[in-house]
Every structure is written in C-alpha cells, then in structure tokens.
Amino acid sequence: METITPEPGNSALDSNHDLVTKPQVVVQDDAALKDSTEAELTKISLMRALVESRDPSSKEVDDLMIRRFLRARDLDVDKASAMFLKYLKWKHSFVPNGSVSxxxxxxxxxxxxxxxxxxxxxxxxxxxxxxxxxxxxxxxxxxxxxxxxxxxxxxxxxxxxxxxxxxxxxxxxxxxxxxxxxxxxxxxxxxxxxxxxxxxxxxxxxxxxxxxxxxxxxxxxxxxxxxxxxxxxxxxxxxxxxxxxxxxxxxxxxxxxxxxxxxxxxxx
The missing domain is CATH 3.40.525.10 (CRAL-TRIO lipid binding domain)
Structure with a gap:
C-alpha cells in the first residue's frame, strides 16, 4: 500500500507562524465536538488551514472528518494532512459523482x-x-x-x-x-x-x-x-x-x- 509523506519544507507548524502563535479554532458544530480536547480543537484549526491552502475543496468537509484523520495519525498535523489530501485526490478520481450507484x-x-x-x-x-x-x-x-x-x-x-x-x-x-x-x-x-x-x-x-x-x-x-x-x-x-x-x-x-x-x- 502506498505511503504518503508530507512535502518537505511545508510543516503545518512552521509554514505559517501566525497559525502557531494565534490559532484560530474552527468549530462548525460545538455539540458534535464536545468530546474533543483543547489540543484536538487547536490542531483541527491548524490542519484545516493547511489542507484548504492545498485543496480548496477541503472547505466542504466538517471538523469531525478533520478530527478523524488527526486521530488516525495520533494528532500529527503534517501526517494527517498528507493522509487527508490523499483521500481527497482518491475521492475526486474514484468517486467523481460523490457516491456509488x-x-x-x-x-x-x-x-x-x-x-x-x-x-x-x-x-x-x-x-x-x-x-x-x-x-x-x-x-x-x-x-x-x-x-x-x-x-x-x-x-x-x-x-x-x-x-x-x-x-x-x-x-x-x-x-x-x-x-x-x-x-x-x-x-x-x-x-x-x-x-x-x-x-x-x-x-x-x-x-x-x-x-x-x-x-x-x-x-x-x-x-x-x-x-x-x-x-x-x-x-x-x-x-x-x-x-x-x-x-x-x-x-x-x-x-x-x-x-x-x-x-x-x-x-x-
């Protein structure tokens, strides 16, 4: 199975210093994210900013999806972002209509x-x-x-x-x-x-x-x-x-x- 690694020189934690020092927490549904830790909420914001800059279609997904990818990579923003962007590329090509009939x-x-x-x-x-x-x-x-x-x-x-x-x-x-x-x-x-x-x-x-x-x-x-x-x-x-x-x-x-x-x- 293919392994995707983050692009060199594009760490979410050093590519945008403002995001690190002043994280903007994006919460689309407070109730849905009520079991998130503060660390998860902060990293959801960091990851969203990163993936939206790479693929604008990321704006269409909710914070719960972002959180699932983060949890799958032990809250490593770079690894989770690489995994998520790979998912979007696959989704657009393999399921272009959004669902399988x-x-x-x-x-x-x-x-x-x-x-x-x-x-x-x-x-x-x-x-x-x-x-x-x-x-x-x-x-x-x-x-x-x-x-x-x-x-x-x-x-x-x-x-x-x-x-x-x-x-x-x-x-x-x-x-x-x-x-x-x-x-x-x-x-x-x-x-x-x-x-x-x-x-x-x-x-x-x-x-x-x-x-x-x-x-x-x-x-x-x-x-x-x-x-x-x-x-x-x-x-x-x-x-x-x-x-x-x-x-x-x-x-x-x-x-x-x-x-x-x-x-x-x-x-x-």
Missing amino acids: LSEIPDDIAQEKMYVQGVDKKGRPITVAFAAKHFQNKTAVDAFKRYVVFALDKLCSRMPPGEEKFLAIADIKGWGYANSDLRGYLSALTILQDYYPERLGKLFIVHAPYMFMKVWKIVYPFIDDNTKRKIVFVDNKKLKSTLLEEIDESQIPEIYGGQLQLVPVQNS
Missing part, C-alpha cells in the same frame, strides 16, 4: 454478502459480512472497491448524531479457496484505513476455519495498530455471550441467537 456494482450486490441491521450499546450501526458469499474476480477488482465504498457510505449514513463508528461481524463460515480473494481483501483494508479512518469501532470475526487463518497471516501485517486493537476472534462456544458484551439481545441478528432479521446493505 447500484448500477456500478450489480455483481457484488447480487451476491448479497453484506447486511446491516440494529445498533450496539453505544449506538453504532451493526453490519454483518459473509465471507463465503464473496468470490474473487480478477477482472472486476475496481467494481469490488466501489462496492466497499458503497457499503461504508451506507453504514456512515446510518450513524445517529454524535456517533462516528460502526460495529462489524465478519462471518467466515463456509469460506474456501474460491473465496480467497487476497487482492480484494487488501483493497478493502486500504479503503477502510486510508479513506475512512476512525470509522471502525469493533470487528468480531466468527466461525473462522483453519484454512482462513493462513490467509489472515498474510493480511495481518498490513493492518495498522489502531485497527488491530479493534479485532476480536470469537470462540464458537462463546459467540452469543461475546456479542452480548457489546450488543443488547434485541439488536443481535437472529442467526446469532438474537431478535433481528438481517437486511441487505443496499436496502438499509
């Missing part, structure tokens, strides 16, 4: 491999992905990337005010060689980590067969440390009890002993 991803939609239903105890929307329903297609990698963007945008649209993350359940039951789409997995991981930072709240991996663990060992080094801390492999015998730690029974999918029926992501 169903007509662009018919094959992935037909597989019905991702569902959305319910919220966890923190109010985060819940998604369930069935790995055995995804098949590698070497000629349609971009279509799968668009499907990932479509699904992530759907999840984000379901987040209630004040919530920025989702909870995911990756069900690996029935997974086999035909589903071993390493290139697709890494593409999805890149999109999640580089373009939707701080959106994943928790990932439960359930029913993982031994064969899957071989592929997991290949993927694991590409997962950043923040994401690794959010991943939990669930023992089959403790599946429901583990889910209950994060989700009320009324919000757990029926297939895991709860009460909700799953809804395909495109219908959510």
Whole structure:
C-alpha cells in the first residue's frame, strides 16, 4: 500500500507562524465536538488551514472528518494532512459523482454478502459480512472497491448524531479457496484505513476455519495498530455471550441467537 509523506519544507507548524502563535479554532458544530480536547480543537484549526491552502475543496468537509484523520495519525498535523489530501485526490478520481450507484456494482450486490441491521450499546450501526458469499474476480477488482465504498457510505449514513463508528461481524463460515480473494481483501483494508479512518469501532470475526487463518497471516501485517486493537476472534462456544458484551439481545441478528432479521446493505 502506498505511503504518503508530507512535502518537505511545508510543516503545518512552521509554514505559517501566525497559525502557531494565534490559532484560530474552527468549530462548525460545538455539540458534535464536545468530546474533543483543547489540543484536538487547536490542531483541527491548524490542519484545516493547511489542507484548504492545498485543496480548496477541503472547505466542504466538517471538523469531525478533520478530527478523524488527526486521530488516525495520533494528532500529527503534517501526517494527517498528507493522509487527508490523499483521500481527497482518491475521492475526486474514484468517486467523481460523490457516491456509488447500484448500477456500478450489480455483481457484488447480487451476491448479497453484506447486511446491516440494529445498533450496539453505544449506538453504532451493526453490519454483518459473509465471507463465503464473496468470490474473487480478477477482472472486476475496481467494481469490488466501489462496492466497499458503497457499503461504508451506507453504514456512515446510518450513524445517529454524535456517533462516528460502526460495529462489524465478519462471518467466515463456509469460506474456501474460491473465496480467497487476497487482492480484494487488501483493497478493502486500504479503503477502510486510508479513506475512512476512525470509522471502525469493533470487528468480531466468527466461525473462522483453519484454512482462513493462513490467509489472515498474510493480511495481518498490513493492518495498522489502531485497527488491530479493534479485532476480536470469537470462540464458537462463546459467540452469543461475546456479542452480548457489546450488543443488547434485541439488536443481535437472529442467526446469532438474537431478535433481528438481517437486511441487505443496499436496502438499509
């Protein structure tokens, strides 16, 4: 995966001395940013000034998005700005219309491999992905990337005010060689980590067969440390009890002993 580093000689903390000595805190929604620290508020302002000078379209995003990129880079303004500008460049080229339409991803939609239903105890929307329903297609990698963007945008649209993350359940039951789409997995991981930072709240991996663990060992080094801390492999015998730690029974999918029926992501 490509790593972007800040341009030399353009540090946010030395390129504009006035911003350092007299930071202008830009707050678009006081309530939404109420859990921000003073350091975060100051750095949101610094980063906004920097990215808007590089790409005027940055003015269209809210402070919460700026904060997510900052948090993803441990509040390092230069690194977060480089990451954000890379995101904008990708967004303009890969999703020029601002969103992905169903007509662009018919094959992935037909597989019905991702569902959305319910919220966890923190109010985060819940998604369930069935790995055995995804098949590698070497000629349609971009279509799968668009499907990932479509699904992530759907999840984000379901987040209630004040919530920025989702909870995911990756069900690996029935997974086999035909589903071993390493290139697709890494593409999805890149999109999640580089373009939707701080959106994943928790990932439960359930029913993982031994064969899957071989592929997991290949993927694991590409997962950043923040994401690794959010991943939990669930023992089959403790599946429901583990889910209950994060989700009320009324919000757990029926297939895991709860009460909700799953809804395909495109219908959510």
